Amino acid sequence: MTESATSNLEARDVASVLHPATNLAAHREQGPLLIDRGEGVYVWDRQGRQYLEGLAGLWCTALGYGEKRLAQAAYDQMTSLSYSHLFGGKSHEPAVRLAEKLKEMAPFDATKVFFGNSGSDANDTQIKLIWYTNNALGRPEKKKIISRQRGYHGVTLGAASLTGLPAQHRDFDLPIERVLHTDCPHYYRGAEDGESEEDFASRLAANLDALVEREGPETVAAFIAEPVMGAGGVIVPPRTYFEKIQSVLKKHDVLLIDDEVICGFGRTGNVFGAETFGMNPDTMSVAKALSSAYLPISAVLIPEFMEEALVDSSRKIGIFGHGYTYTAHPVCTAVALRNLEILEEENLYEHAATVGRHLQQRLCKVGEHDLVGEVRGVGMIGAAELVEDRASKKPFDPARGVGAQCARFCEQRGLILRPLGDTVAICPPLIITEAQVDELFDKLEGALDDTLDWLSTTA
Ligand SMILES: Cc1ncc(COP(=O)(O)O)c(C=O)c1O
Numbered sequence: 001m002t003e004s005a006t007s008n009l010e011a012r013d014v015a016s017v018l019h020p021a022t023n024l025a026a027h028r029e030q031g032p033l034l035i036d037r038g039e040g041v042y043v044w045d046r047q048g049r050q051y052l053e054g055l056a057g058l059w060c061t062a063l064g065y066g067e068k069r070l071a072q073a074a075y076d077q078m079t080s081l082s083y084s085h086l087f088g089g090k091s092h093e094p095a096v097r098l099a100e101k102l103k104e105m106a107p108f109d110a111t112k113v114f115f116g117n118s119g120s121d122a123n124d125t126q127i128k129l130i131w132y133t134n135n136a137l138g139r140p141e142k143k144k145i146i147s148r149q150r151g152y153h154g155v156t157l158g159a160a161s162l163t164g165l166p167a168q169h170r171d172f173d174l175p176i177e178r179v180l181h182t183d184c185p186h187y188y189r190g191a192e193d194g195e196s197e198e199d200f201a202s203r204l205a206a207n208l209d210a211l212v213e214r215e216g217p218e219t220v221a222a223f224i225a226e227p228v229m230g231a232g233g234v235i236v237p238p239r240t241y242f243e244k245i246q247s248v249l250k251k252h253d254v255l256l257i258d259d260e261v262i263c264g265f266g267r268t269g270n271v272f273g274a275e276t277f278g279m280n281p282d283t284m285s286v287a288k289a290l291s292s293a294y295l296p297i298s299a300v301l302i303p304e305f306m307e308e309a310l311v312d313s314s315r316k317i318g319i320f321g322h323g324y325t326y327t328a329h330p331v332c333t334a335v336a337l338r339n340l341e342i343l344e345e346e347n348l349y350e351h352a353a354t355v356g357r358h359l360q361q362r363l364c365k366v367g368e369h370d371l372v373g374e375v376r377g378v379g380m381i382g383a384a385e386l387v388e389d390r391a392s393k394k395p396f397d398p399a400r401g402v403g404a405q406c407a408r409f410c411e412q413r414g415l416i417l418r419p420l421g422d423t424v425a426i427c428p429p430l431i432i433t434e435a436q437v438d439e440l441f442d443k444l445e446g447a448l449d450d451t452l453d454w455l456s457t458t459a
Contacts, residue, residue, distance in 0.1 A: 038065025041429045055418045056429045059262045060288035064429040070294045073338035077331045086328050095328035098337045107274045110301035115328040119261035119287035120154025122298035126257050127158040130221050136309035146223045150184040150232030187238045188374040197238035205244035217252035227273025230262040233423045234383035236376050242279045255282040265289035266352040269379030292339045297332040352430040356380040362441040369448050386422040409447035
């Protein structure tokens with residue numbers, strides 16, 4: 001493209017691109033931040049400014065940017081078999097090897113792996129497979145899925161319904177029927193005066209129990225949870241939470257869907273978030289770090305009883321009527337496989353656990369800043385919630401856009417983080433070094449000071 005054709009890309013973006021998860025009215029005025037290239041944990045914009053990518057893109061670029069071994073894996077696969085599908089029983093080696101690898105890694109007895117293109121479609125698949133299974137098992141009324149307020153599970157019709165955030169529902173006429181939401185496990189905001197974390201967890205489990213009883217256990221099929229809620233504000237569950245929730249689920253024969261789309265592959269200090277929080281999932285969704293976002297791919301892992309139910313239905317219906325053109329795309333599966341190999345070969349799970357401890361120490365110190373009400377995190381994920389008054393936990397008026405302003409100050413200092421309301425989220429590539437974690441926090445602390453100054457002039 002000539003220089004004149006690429007110039008003013010900002011205006012051309014505003015004229016032609018519909019942006020996801022963006023204030024579209026503000027975008028018309030402000031235009032895009034155009035990112036040009038990336039290497040390691042850094043990206044550069046078109047003016048050549050360098051940023052530390054403190055959110056790993058969208059919680060996904062585990063191996064960082066510019067990893068040539070993944071480019072090579074894609075090149076090799078594209079030049080040997082660029083496309084093949086799995087419909088009608090066809091298969092190919094990368095699909096088989098990646099499914100085997102995921103089964104071997106899974107924190108539960110998974111017998112089958114279904115591939116998709118995104119975390120959203122993986123969670124839609126979860127809903128469909130659970131409904132289909134319960135029809136096959138002769139309990140067609142057992143269909144409701146319970147999710148949690150502030151959980152994030154994606155934006156397709158089913159996944160957006162599971163998501164417990166107003167912006168994903170309002171004016172989209174969602175959620176769909178048969179999706180229910182229970183409490184968000186956020187101790188800082190949700191606990192009553194004097195309530196311990198354990199008591200808070202007990203109360204939430206009792207509320208879940210009451211919800212299932214009210215709805216009728218024979219109508220409730222599954223409960224979906226991220227080990228750590230990501231886009232809902234990086235909510236780390238209170239102590240004993242999953243243990244207590246799981247005993248309610250067990251009592252009512254309700255399945256646990258583990259949404260590992262952010263937590264999977266090293267984010268929380270173990271390979272899966274389920275291991276960090278003592279979850280015993282029945283099924284699992286993975287995406288994002290599965291390929292370090294070099295190509296889009298997701299997977300749903302299911303246990304034997306679901307597999308058998310699906311097989312029985314095929315005897316009756318003649319076909320398993322679900323799947324995408326790009327289910328187990330050979331290039332995506334080959335790249336994901338190579339990505340998982342590199343994570344193991346380079347001991348990146350151990351690296352993430354070690355550097356994650358340093359990250360949590362630095363995060364703890366951020367908790368002393370005048371603007372910060374709470375810091376929370378585990379392993380390589382964390383967040384700082386900005387408040388107007390630390391003692392009373394009083395939040396800022398959302399209209400002031402304090403979190404977004406803090407993220408802009410971070411950008412000015414060469415750091416990309418993600419504002420979730422007034423919570424600033426941190427989730428760097430797993431390859432980040434301790435020195436780079438220090439760079440991240442030095443910049444964040446500077447941006448928090450900038451935000452305090454800005455608040456004092458705009459009060
Ligand atoms: C926990 C979780 N589940 C599902 C999704 C949806 O994934 P995608 O955006 O790939 O559809 C996300 C995306 O951020 C997520 O964080």
